[in-house]
Amino acid sequence: MLSRVAENLYWMARYIERAEDTARLLSVNSHLMLDLPRHLPLGWAPLIEMTGTLEAFNASHTSFDERSVVHFLCADAQNGSSILSALASARENLRTTRDVVPREIWEEVNQLYLSVADHAENGVSPRRRDAFLKNVIRGCQTLTGLIEGTLSHGPARTFIKLGRQLERADMTTRIVDVRSASLLPQNPEELLPFENLQWMSVLKSLTAYQMYRQQVRLRVRGPDVLRFLLQDPHLPRSIACSLETLGHELQLLPRQDRVAATVSLVRADVVDADIQALAHSPSKLHAFVDELQIGFAAIHDTLSATYFVNADNVPRVTQRQSQSHSGDQDND
Amino acid sequence: MSQVDWNNYACRDFYDELLAAPGKPRASADELCNMLAHFSAEELAERKTAAEIAIRTMGITFTVYSEGAMIDRAWPFDIVPRIIPANEWRKTEAGLKQRVQALNLFIDDLYHDQKVIKDKVLPAEVLAQSANFRPQCVGVNPPHGIWAHICGSDLVRGGDGTLYVLEDNLRIPSGVSYMLENRNVTKRVLPELFASGKILPVDDYVAQLYDMLAAMSPRPGDDPQVVVLTPGIYNSAYFEHAYLAQQMGVELVQGSDLLVDDDDVVYMRTVEGLRRVDVIYRRVDDEFLDPEAFNPHSMLGVPGLMRSWRAGKVALANAPGAGVADDKVVYAFVPDIIRYYLDQEPLLPNVPSYLCMFEDDRKYVLDHLDELVVKPANESGGYGMLIGPRSTKETRDEFARLIKANPRNYMAQPTLALSTTPTLANGLPQPRHVDLRPFILSGPETHVTTGGLTRVALVEGSLVVNSSQGGGSKDTWIVETDENAAGAAEQKGA
Incomplete structure (x- = not known):
């Protein structure tokens, strides 16, 4: 597979995942705001922080009011991480590589982008927001399903899964980071008002609430939620699970040693983390999340150096090594 | 809407590809015209819609730049095929092979000994001012001595029914994918006529292209x-x-x-x-x-x-520098080039051409700008042309100035009475002008596509067939008529 094609598919998957995760975040926050009293210092600003778009937001906005934030995250073409921009980028990445995936996948990406472009402005209003965000989430899930169900096991699928898992892990850490900053009290035994509701919303934004109830069977509490989202080996959106899948997918690629080693290091960090200590100290947790983010960036950089941009300084392959053909002739 | 009545088909002023006269289909088009005449207006409209749907779902597009963005447009397609009798096509095919063989010898000569100039067949100044001659290619020996592996020659039929070569595209000719897809669409929307087995298939092209490319491997x-x-x-x-x-x-x-x-x-x-x-x-x-x-x-x-x-x-197809023979001034010398390298008479005629580099020709061109088509030597896609009979005084003056400033860069041809073929407009077949682009593959063997890409000017009276400028296309059928079959049987018996 061409390096450029691999890179495009990887980014396509990252953008699709980003659009879906942003839609989930907005959907849950919209519901949460309906339940909370107005005096709580929560509001919409944390969403801007979570998506890492504070600078861009401040450049064009003066207040973190609902309409500004929702519009910025859904429909703002200037915001490279908005749902609209993410889907546009996914589409551009797939446009040049659509020949390596079944036609339905291209059609779905294309159609999803077009429908979001048509409805993004209206979809921001509270009355239509739920349907709009559901449409985005469902579209992204349809794509994931199409990819799972129709794309052959091979490098195309692998690079798509690598992109999806890395973006997912990244988004989960952002959500944990920002929410915890406001939710983790100095004394974890003490319950803040509405704390329970807010932790539930963290779980819900990752569609992890029911899974949490089934597996943890405890009242929703900070340290347990943190452990569940960071370390649970079975929850598809936990960081440990994402990294596990990443490592597994990498085994299917040639020359994966360096990337696999990087993934192992980050994964060990997550699995060995002392959750009790993190739950007791917002500053420790924040430092830990920073460490993970640096780890994810390192995974991306090694992936990129191995397979995408710097493919020049790698060994040459003869066709014999990489193509399974039965000819007996020598290549040289 | 009413049913097709070929008696009302107004094809009097030009040679028509399917009808000899109103109500009189040519032998090769008899079955098709008959079938269309038996369609109700609704049925015809349904087939047209079916073709549009097929094109959309098959994703056949071309890209245009419009309003600051690149957009994919559905390929404009007309369902009524253009038909050429097989016996005529066999002669055309031989003519194209001859032409491309001579052009390849010519290019190879230009990058080596330039005998054609020493022997005064091509004036030295034509080469000296060629924008597509690449000094970087001098002395190179591409595999099999071939430079133009893929050639797309544009053919037009004049009022006398003769097929002329209008130009040879030796750089990066395009359109062959549309030729193949047009056939796929037509098979879906007019399957009835394929049953008779008289329409020759077109789908060998991709395999021949791959074999030709693979044979060039170093x-x-x-x-x-x-x-x-x-x-x-x-x-x-x-x-x-x-x-x-x-x-x-x-x-x-x-x-x-x-x-x-x-x-x-x-x-x-x-x-x-x-x-x-x-x-x-x-x-x-x-x-x-x-x-x-x-x-x-x-x-x-x-x-x-x-x-x-x-x-x-590494092997490159087409070889760099092959465009030197794709110059519209060099074009005028192709008949001489064929005689020079092959010692044969050209089988396919050129359209008569006036070269502005020659004083007599230039004077004639400047005096007859309102009758002629003037073309720059190195443009493609129909850009930068003057179509005399449709031009304004201002554009003619502008071209007169351009020609005088750079005579080598311009040539002119009489406005051809391009042939027409029935094309759906407002639900009924109307005569529209067409050309034909066959593709010729040159490698160890030479192959010519069965027919080629027929491009049609969808606007009434228009002569511009380029898809970038409002042209469309249609399937091209090379059809064995009964006469052919009888002729072939006789030959076998003899």
Whole structure:
């Protein structure tokens, strides 16, 4: 597979995942705001922080009011991480590589982008927001399903899964980071008002609430939620699970040693983390999340150096090594 | 809407491809015209809709630049096929082979001994002022001595029914994917007529193209790595690049996917590492092919590609520099070129041409601008042309100025009474002007497509068939008529 094609598919998957995760975040926050009293210092600003778009937001906005934030995250073409921009980028990445995936996948990406472009402005209003965000989430899930169900096991699928898992892990850490900053009290035994509701919303934004109830069977509490989202080996959106899948997918690629080693290091960090200590100290947790983010960036950089941009300084392959053909002739 | 009545088909002023006169279909088109006459208006409209749906779902598009953005447009297609009798086609095919064979000898000569100039068949000044002569190619010996591996020649039929060669496209001719897809669409919407087995198939092309490319590999005997090099998604022919790569089962690459190493070998960047590339079917213009050798600002090319090609480490189709014979002034000399290299009379005639570089011709052209079609030597896609009878005084004055400033760059031809063929307009067949672009593959063997791409000017009276300027296309049928069959049987008996 061409390096450029691999890179495009990887980014396509990252953008699709980003659009879906942003839609989930907005959907849950919209519901949460309906339940909370107005005096709580929560509001919409944390969403801007979570998506890492504070600078861009401040450049064009003066207040973190609902309409500004929702519009910025859904429909703002200037915001490279908005749902609209993410889907546009996914589409551009797939446009040049659509020949390596079944036609339905291209059609779905294309159609999803077009429908979001048509409805993004209206979809921001509270009355239509739920349907709009559901449409985005469902579209992204349809794509994931199409990819799972129709794309052959091979490098195309692998690079798509690598992109999806890395973006997912990244988004989960952002959500944990920002929410915890406001939710983790100095004394974890003490319950803040509405704390329970807010932790539930963290779980819900990752569609992890029911899974949490089934597996943890405890009242929703900070340290347990943190452990569940960071370390649970079975929850598809936990960081440990994402990294596990990443490592597994990498085994299917040639020359994966360096990337696999990087993934192992980050994964060990997550699995060995002392959750009790993190739950007791917002500053420790924040430092830990920073460490993970640096780890994810390192995974991306090694992936990129191995397979995408710097493919020049790698060994040459003869066709014999990489193509399974039965000819007996020598290549040289 | 009413049913098709061929008696009302107004084809009096031009040669029509399907009807000899109103109500009188030619033998080869008899069955088709009959069938269309028996369709109700609704049925005809349904077939047209079916074709539009097929084109959309098959994703047959071309790219245009419009309102600041590149957009994919559905391929404009007309369901009524254009028909050429097989016996006529066999002669045309022979003429095209002869023509391309001579052109390849001509190009090879220009980059070696230039005998054609020493023997005064081609004036030295024509070559001296050729924009497409590449000094970088002098002395190179491409495989089989062939430079124009893929040629798309445009044929037009005049009022006398003769097929003329209008131009030869030897650089990066496009359209063959549409020829193949037009057939696929037509099979879906008019399946009835294919049952008789008289329509010759077109689908050998991709296999022949691959075999020809593979045969050019500098590492014979090995499993050659063939790629298609595209300028990218914003090129108007990107659909075709992707289509041909996919149909041949080879990688579609961009310049940035390739690199030339110190060993002068071309490699492509893959996730497994660097892999050697043997043959490049390049759809990037000469000037953008290699920033080391040509336009230094090109982002589309591959630095060092010419170095590798000259060293014989990679094969390029078409060879750089082949465009020297695709110059509209050189065109006028092709009949002489055929006589010179092959010692044969040309089988296919040229359209009479006036070369503004010659004083007598120039004077005639300047005096008759309102009757002639004036073409610059090196434009394609129908751009930069003057169509005299449809021009204004201002544009004629402008062209007179251009011609005087640079006579070598202009040639003129009489306005041809281009043939027409029935094309649906407002639900009924109306005569519309057409041309034909067959494709000729030159390798160890020479192949001509069965027919070619018929392009049609969809606007009444228009002569512009380019898809970038409102043209459409239709399927081209080479049909064995009963006369042919009888003739063939006689020959066998004799």
